[in-house]
Amino acid sequence: MDFSRLQASSKIGEDWVYPQPPxxxxxxxxxxxxxxxxxxxxxxxxxxxxxxxxxxxxxxxxxxxxxxxxxxxxxxxxxxxxxxxxxxxxxxxxxxxxxxxxxxxxxxxxxxxxxxxxxxxxxxxxxxxxxxxxxxxxxxxxxxxxxxxxxxxxxxxxxxxAPEDLLYLYQGNAATWEQDPYGLTEPGAYMKYPAEWAELLSVLTPEERKDVMKSYKAIFDMVPTTEAEKERQLKAALTWSLWEGVISNMIPETADTGKFGEADFALSFAQIEAHYFANELFxxxxxxxxxxxxxxxxxxxxxxxxxxxxxxxxxxxxxxxxxxxxxxxxxxxxxxxxxxxxxxxxxxxxxxxxxxxxxxxxxx
The missing domain is CATH 3.40.50.1820 (Alpha/Beta hydrolase fold, catalytic domain)
Structure with missing residues (x-):
């Protein structure tokens, strides 16, 4: 059965009121x-x-x-x-x-x-x-x-x-995800986007998932000394960036991730966010x-x-x-x-x- 017509983008598309100005x-x-x-x-x-x-x-x-x-x-x-x-x-x-x-x-x-x-x-x-x-x-x-x-x-x-706002977005059921990935132990965005949530947590070990933001920040703060560490840091940045980019749309744009899937954007975006979140937004x-x-x-x-x-x-x-x-x-x-x-x-x-x-x- 062809389900392609059941899902359409929720983006503005061609419906802007004003044209692109120079x-x-x-x-x-x-x-x-x-x-x-x-x-x-x-x-x-x-x-x-x-x-x-x-x-x-x-x-x-x-x-x-x-x-x-x-x-x-x-x-x-x-x-x-x-x-x-x-x-x-x-x-x-x-x-x-x-x-x-x-x-x-x-x-x-x-x-x-x-x-x-x-x-x-x-x-x-x-x-x-x-x-x-x-x-x-x-x-x-x-x-x-x-x-x-x-x-x-x-x-x-x-x-x-506020702390609860960030926990909703980044912590959710992460601490118990390994044992019960679909368990609704805490409120969170993971409830609506389980596949994308699995990707976000895949970068971390079960121990690191006890504090997702802290663990990602540690990866970003790392000074890579090996190619494997460099690859892990880039993967973490891209995964962090794509998590927010994809779930920002009511209908996820998984086929076109735009800037969120670009390495340079992701490295800056993810590390700046983690920097601000770790410091309570200053x-x-x-x-x-x-x-x-x-x-x-x-x-x-x-x-x-x-x-x-x-x-x-x-x-x-x-x-x-x-x-x-x-x-x-x-x-x-x-x-x-x-x-x-x-x-x-x-x-x-x-x-x-x-x-x-x-x-x-x-x-x-």
Whole structure:
């Protein structure tokens, strides 16, 4: 029996509202020394339009030109940039190794980079800050530190980064998987993606599976001295990267893994993520809720996929409730019939609709 018509991609495909705009300008900005960090940036849309600072996911995910398609190119001036250590920024983990690329690579450093990029591009007033997944985390952290520069927050796939959020994604039933791979001993993304979960755990020994994130971090921190160690480190990076890349889509794109299956991307992406996760995102516990009054003073627009297994909907629910408790209903709260990725059709269309409906900067 032919089942091919029963499964179709959940990605946006040809349904974008706006065409791909041309890149107006690009460059590298030196943001640090010893070691030097240069971040790569691109500009799209209307040079005189309302500024939008786009914050990509990961950490370590990097930007792509398609990310400018959420925005009306006649209205918005869209800034894409690759965060430290990834994409076209320099140095990357893949090119220079983790010791160099992860030095001075913290949330505070990334917030500082946004401010330096604002100055470079002469963005004097408030701007829209748009971020998904880790980008939502960074957007909120930036807004708390620089509320006067944040006209609105447009957040997709809320990631709060609490210990339970990471355990859901990376630990699940790993400790008992060897004895009972399909046992539902703990909540986790493995329940929806058992084959991909088996791949993630295949890199580790049963003992290492007792703490998946710690064990992967140890592999990434290893300085390979043999070809076998080098191969294991690359396999670990690719497996880590593919786990998140595949489960980000409600309908997994197993035949086309895109950038997540590319060695250089995976080496940077996996090692930057493990670096941030091992350091609790370089954000104090409870930071967003301790400063919910600041976030409540800014219009917060939330889009979250009901079927998101990377960042389950409970994370958006916690944020929305905290805003309500601070007497500030989210300006928008849309739960889509989609997964995690911004490129899921329902997520992409909801985000574009929000941007089209925002009050113009300067209007009361």
């Amino acid at each position: 890149c107006l300008n690009f460059g590298w900005l030196e943001v640090d020394r010893d070691p030097a960090h240069r971040i790569y940036w691109e500009e799209y849309g209307n040079p005189a339009g309302e500024p939008v600072m786009f914050l990509h996911g990961g950490p370590g995910g990097a930007c792509a030109p398609v990310m400018a398609r959420f925005f009306d190119p006649k209205r918005y001036r869209v800034i894409l940039f690759d965060q430290r250590g990834c994409g076209k920024s320099e140095p990357t983990v893949a090119s220079a190794g983790p010791v160099v690329a992860l030095a001075k690579n913290t949330t505070a450093d990334l917030i500082g980079d946004i401010e330096k990029l604002r100055d470079k591009l002469e963005i004097g007033g408030p701007m829209h800050v748009f971020g998904g997944s880790w980008g939502s985390t960074l957007a909120m952290a930036y807004a708390i530190q620089h509320p006067a520069h944040t006209a609105s927050l447009i957040l997709r796939g809320i990631f709060l980064g 954000i104090p516990a409870g930071h967003f809720f301790d400063h919910i009054d600041v976030l409540a003073s800014i219009p917060v627009h939330i889009v979250h996929g009901r079927f998101d297994e990377v960042c389950p909907l409970t994370q958006a629910s916690r944020l929305a409730q905290a805003l309500r408790d601070a007497a500030s209903e989210p300006a928008t709260y849309i739960v889509t019939n989609a997964g995690h990725s911004a490129m899921e059709r329902e997520n992409a269309l909801a985000l574009t609709a929000i941007m089209d409906g925002l009050p113009r900067l300067g209007e009361s």
